[in-house]
Structure formats: structure tokens, C-alpha cells
Amino acid sequence: MASQVDQRPLPDLEDPVSSPFWREAAEGRLSFQQCATCGYLRWPPAALCPECWSRDATWTPVSPEGAVWSFGVYERAFIAAFEAAVPYVVALVELDAGPRLIANVVDIAPSEVAVGMRVTAVFEPFAEGAALVNFRPAEAA
Amino acid sequence: MKLGGSVAIVAVGVTGQGKLPGRDGDDLAIEALGYALDEAQIGKEQIDGLLTCKAAGTDAGIDTAVGRKAGMNPAFSATLDYGTCNFTLHLAAMAIAMGMATTVACLYGTNQKTGRRFTFTQAAGDEGSPGGPYGFQHVAGPAALAFKRHQSLYGTTEEQLGHVAVASRGWAKMNPQAIFREDFTLEDYLASPYLVRPLRRPDVTMISDGGVALIVTSAERAAEFPKDAVYLLSGAQQTGLRLYQNDDQLMRPWIGAVAERVYADAGITQSDVDLLYIQDPTSVWVLQMLEWYGFCGIGEAGPFLESGAIAPGGALPLNTNGGQLSEAYMWGWLHIVEAVRQLRGEGGERQVADAKVALYCSTKGFEKAAATALASEVPG
Numbered sequence: 001m002a003s004q005v006d007q008r009p010l011p012d013l014e015d016p017v018s019s020p021f022w023r024e025a026a027e028g029r030l031s032f033q034q035c036a037t038c039g040y041l042r043w044p045p046a047a048l049c050p051e052c053w054s055r056d057a058t059w060t061p062v063s064p065e066g067a068v069w070s071f072g073v074y075e076r077a078f079i080a081a082f083e084a085a086v087p088y089v090v091a092l093v094e095l096d097a098g099p100r101l102i103a104n105v106v107d108i109a110p111s112e113v114a115v116g117m118r119v120t121a122v123f124e125p126f127a128e129g130a131a132l133v134n135f136r137p138a139e140a141a
Numbered sequence: 142m143k144l145g146g147s148v149a150i151v152a153v154g155v156t157g158q159g160k161l162p163g164r165d166g167d168d169l170a171i172e173a174l175g176y177a178l179d180e181a182q183i184g185k186e187q188i189d190g191l192l193t194c195k196a197a198g199t200d201a202g203i204d205t206a207v208g209r210k211a212g213m214n215p216a217f218s219a220t221l222d223y224g225t226c227n228f229t230l231h232l233a234a235m236a237i238a239m240g241m242a243t244t245v246a247c248l249y250g251t252n253q254k255t256g257r258r259f260t261f262t263q264a265a266g267d268e269g270s271p272g273g274p275y276g277f278q279h280v281a282g283p284a285a286l287a288f289k290r291h292q293s294l295y296g297t298t299e300e301q302l303g304h305v306a307v308a309s310r311g312w313a314k315m316n317p318q319a320i321f322r323e324d325f326t327l328e329d330y331l332a333s334p335y336l337v338r339p340l341r342r343p344d345v346t347m348i349s350d351g352g353v354a355l356i357v358t359s360a361e362r363a364a365e366f367p368k369d370a371v372y373l374l375s376g377a378q379q380t381g382l383r384l385y386q387n388d389d390q391l392m393r394p395w396i397g398a399v400a401e402r403v404y405a406d407a408g409i410t411q412s413d414v415d416l417l418y419i420q421d422p423t424s425v426w427v428l429q430m431l432e433w434y435g436f437c438g439i440g441e442a443g444p445f446l447e448s449g450a451i452a453p454g455g456a457l458p459l460n461t462n463g464g465q466l467s468e469a470y471m472w473g474w475l476h477i478v479e480a481v482r483q484l485r486g487e488g489g490e491r492q493v494a495d496a497k498v499a500l501y502c503s504t505k506g507f508e509k510a511a512a513t514a515l516a517s518e519v520p521g
Binding site for chain 1: 268269270271272273274275276277278279281282285286287289290293334335336337338339340383385386390391
């Protein structure tokens with residue numbers, strides 16, 4: 001039996017603050033809480049706007065496009081769940097909409113990924129009605 | 142924080158380092174305090190301030206528990222949730238300056254190696270953006286992103302970064318306390334396997350057990366202790382608590398604010414620094430802080446490292462203990478111990494001649510940065 005540390009950590013879908021992010025992703029939407037007072041997009045999900053401290057927000061879809069700020073290629077898995085995935089790419093993606101997300105870059109050889117590369121969100125289901133957000137190279141304009 | 146030499150470190154204590162089975166962190170911290178008290182030639186009842194530092198992933202380092210176990214009722218005690226010693230040292234200086242205590246023991250102890258409580262498998266960035274589901278584990282992850290960005294912006298090479306681990310080993314070979322003392326060349330570095338490309342195993346700290354203690358007091362009292370005092374000139378901090386809400390967070394540009402303050406408050410510049418200590422959970426921390434503290438220009442750390450500046454015999458003695466890459470992983474605390482030993486002239490084979498001013502720079506992950514300027518003499 002796999003120990004807890006061997007299993008892939010997955011988002012807590014019972015968390016009322018953050019679970020809509022993963023639920024929206026399952027519908028093919030990249031959505032963030034947009035502050036009803038100042039318009040700021042919260043990331044990670046939060047009960048309070050870090051800009052103006054308003055509690056009111058609406059989950060709002062944004063453009064799924066952005067750029068790779070930087071990335072690393074995991075040549076070793078630190079937990080067993082990722083052993084089959086090695087080598088895999090983890091990137092910090094700066095969305096055109098503002099938020100910066102940690103995610104995998106997929107559908108491309110790790111050696112082809114580059115800083116500044118344009119990417120678009122893809123959604124990876126992990127539970128009924130919930131998906132993770134990854135990125136793949138954007139189609140050339 | 143301008144200190145002007147008003148506060149001093151008058152004793153240090155260090156336990157054995159490495160694998161210490163059967164010992165817990167508090168036990169090790171108290172053992173280290175025993176050595177520091179011996180060096181100071183005082184008893185534990187003369188300690189009226191106790192500052193402990195929680196050891197990551199363990200239950201150790203809570204002031205109330207350490208005081209009970211060590212049989213101490215100091216006037217003032219507190220726990221810091223995070224290490225690297227700078228933060229503790231600054232709190233000690235504030236407590237002394239404000240009259241909360243006269244003689245403060247700062248303690249750290251951990252059994253993170255044999256206790257297997259701290260394995261670096263934790264997600265590397267869940268607070269800023271959930272990383273665990275994407276396999277973003279280990280400090281090597283964010284450090285790799287930071288270095289890759291540096292490479293992309295400035296053309297920095299893996300070989301240039303390799304000089305950090307190689308120079309650390311060069312110093313460690315002269316340090317009997319260091320755990321890793323085998324020969325280690327740039328060729329060895331380049332032949333090492335990647336952990337998270339572009340970082341290799343030697344770019345990342347070891348995990349080890351041990352304890353460290355410092356005794357801090359006012360400059361007036363310092364003369365009563367047998368060892369030469371090491372004086373604090375200044376201390377400064379800056380946070381980046383908003384994490385990825387900040388631009389370029391993994392480059393930690395806000396460290397530059399610490400540099401400005403620590404030099405201004407000490408009345409010194411980079412050129413006055415004889416000894417530089419940079420807490421180094423990864424080699425990338427050294428690269429970044431060489432730039433933010435002005436020892437080379439922004440983006441120029443690669444050529445600077447390649448020049449051999451930080452190797453033994455180079456222009457800038459850096460981590461003369463071997464740092465966390467080669468000496469031991471005491472969350473930065475041994476960097477301060479080494480600064481004290483060097484400023485006292487107790488560096489043995491690795492002693493830097495005429496060293497009078499040291500700068501110790503550290504961070505708490507991607508959330509906080511701090512620095513302390515120390516000197517062997519009170520400024521005139």
C-alpha cells in the first residue's frame with residue numbers, strides 16, 4: 001500500500017474557497033475570483049482580496065494564454081507518484097490576465113521548452129468534475 | 142537597525158554534525174548551549190533571555206519546552222518559526238537594546254537527518270500557487286526555475302554555477318567540522334546527475350543533525366567574557382510575503398532593500414566586507430545574493446564565479462566553513478559561528494588574514510531576507 005508521501009497530492013475539493021477553480025477547469029474554463037470592489041484577480045484562491053480586503057468576488061473566466069516565466073525539468077521524482085512522469089516540466093506561467101501559476105508544460109519535449117514561450121491552458125481531469133490546469137505551446141498566431 | 146557595535150556575540154557552541162541517532166533537536170540545542178556556556182565561563186542561571194528556533198518538520202525548538210528541559214527560567218523567552226539565525230540574532234539584539242534581557246542564548250537543534258522528518262519532499266510552492274499536484278517538490282524546483290530564468294536573461298552557464306559547489310568544498314576541506322571533505326572538481330560537478338535540470342545534486346544542501354548555540358550580550362558586558370567579542374554593526378530585513386503576486390518573485394529582487402539598509406546602517410560598503418557568508422540551501426542563493434548585495438552587477442554573477450573570486454585564495458572569501466553544501470545543514474547557524482571564529486582569528490588552516498568585517502546574508506525561502514554586519518572591533 002502506498003504511503004501518503006508516495007501519492008500524488010491533489011487539491012482539496014471540500015475547500016469552499018479554492019474548489020471552484022478546479023471545478024471550473026473541468027468545464028474547460030480558467031477562472032479566478034475577481035474582486036467585486038477593485039477588480040483584482042485572486043491567486044491562489046482566497047476569502048479576502050489581498051489588494052483591498054473585500055470579501056466579495058465572482059469566479060470569472062479569463063484568457064487561457066500566457067508565457068513561461070521559467071521552468072525546470074524534473075529528472076528525479078521526489079515522491080513515487082511522479083516516477084513514471086520523469087522527466088517532466090514544471091513551469092511558472094504568467095497569464096496575460098495577470099495571475100502566475102505553477103503547472104506542468106505538456107505536449108512538448110522538455111528540451112524544446114523555453115523561457116518566454118507562449119502557452120495556453122489545457123485541463124487534466126483528476127476527479128469527477130474537477131481538473132488540474134496544465135499548459136501546452138500556443139498555436140502560432 | 143543601526144547597532145554600531147552596541148551588541149556582541151561572546152560565545153558559540155556547536156555539537157557534532159552529521160548523523161546523531163537517538164538524539165532529538167532540543168537535546169542537541171541544549172548540548173550546544175552547554176559548550177557556549179563553557180566558552181563564556183558562565184552558568185545557565187546567568188542567561189536571562191532564551192530564543193529558540195523551530196526545526197523544520199520536527200517538534201523541536203519551542204522556547205517553553207527547551208526552558209523546561211534545560212531547567213531555565215529566563216526573564217524573556219520566545220520562539221521563531223523560521224531559521225537562518227539572522228532573524229534570531231536580530232530579535233536578540235532588539236531584546237538587549239530594549240532592556241528585556243542582558244544575556245541572550247540563541248539556540249537551534251535538529252535531528253532532521255536520522256529522524257527522517259525533513260526530507261524535502263514537501264511541495265516547493267503550495268503557498269504561492271499549488272505545486273504539489275504538478276510534482277513541484279523539493280527546494281531544487283523553485284531554485285531551478287530561478288536559475289533557468291537567470292540563464293535566459295544573462296547567459297549564465299551551468300559550469301559557472303558549478304563554481305559555487307566546488308569553492309564550498311575547497312573551503313570545507315580545511316574545516317575539521319565539515320561533513321563533506323572529499324576532493325570535488327568542476328569536472329566532478331558536471332558529471333553529477335541532475336535533480337531538477339538545470340540543477341544537479343551538488344547544487345543542493347545535504348540534510349544533517351546537530352545543534353548550535355550563541356550567547357549575545359551588550360557591548361558593555363562583552364568585556365567580562367573570556368573570548369574576544371564579535372560586535373554587531375547592523376541588521377536588516379525585508380519580506381516578499383506576497384509570493385507570486387510579486388513580479389519576478391523567484392529572483393527575489395526585494396533582497397536589494399536589505400542590502401541598502403544593512404550597509405547604510407553599518408556605515409560600510411561592499412568593499413569593507415572581508416568575509417561574506419551566504420546561507421545556501423542551494424547554490425542559486427549564492428548566485429542571487431552576490432548580485433543583490435552588490436559584489437557583482439545584476440546578471441554578472443556567472444562571470445564573477447568563473448573568475449575564481451570565491452574559491453580559497455580568491456578576492457572574496459565566501460562561506461569559509463564550506464556552507465550547507467559541504468559543511469553541514471544547520472539552517473545558516475553555522476555561517477554565523479564561522480564568522481565569529483574567523484573574526485576572532487580561530488579559523489585555523491582556513492583563517493582569512495586581517496579579517497575585520499563580516500556580512501551574513503540569508504533568506505527564509507522565498508518569503509524573507511535578512512542580513513547582519515559583524516566586526517571584530519567597535520567602530521571608532
